[in-house]
Amino acid sequence: MSKALTIVGMVIAVLLLLIFALDLVAGIPFGGVSMIMDIAFIICAGVLGFLAYTTFTEQK
Incomplete structure (x- = not known):
């Protein structure tokens, strides 16, 4: 189940x-209202993807 959560x-x-x-x-999608919020x-x-990937690679 935890592998599925990391893939999600x-x-x-x-x-x-x-x-x-x-x-x-x-x-x-949002009309480009705030460039700072987009960044x-x-x-x-990117941080979420990195954390999910590293957790996925550490699982057996």
Whole structure:
């Protein structure tokens, strides 16, 4: 079950990264209201993806 949760964490991180990167570049989902928030969410998505990946590789 825990491997499934780490995979879900990686998928969510990729989706968040794509959504906020698209908003930063094109302003499509949210209209590009706040560039600082887009960058903050991209960084947070990267951290979430890194943590999920390292946890996935440590599991047996």
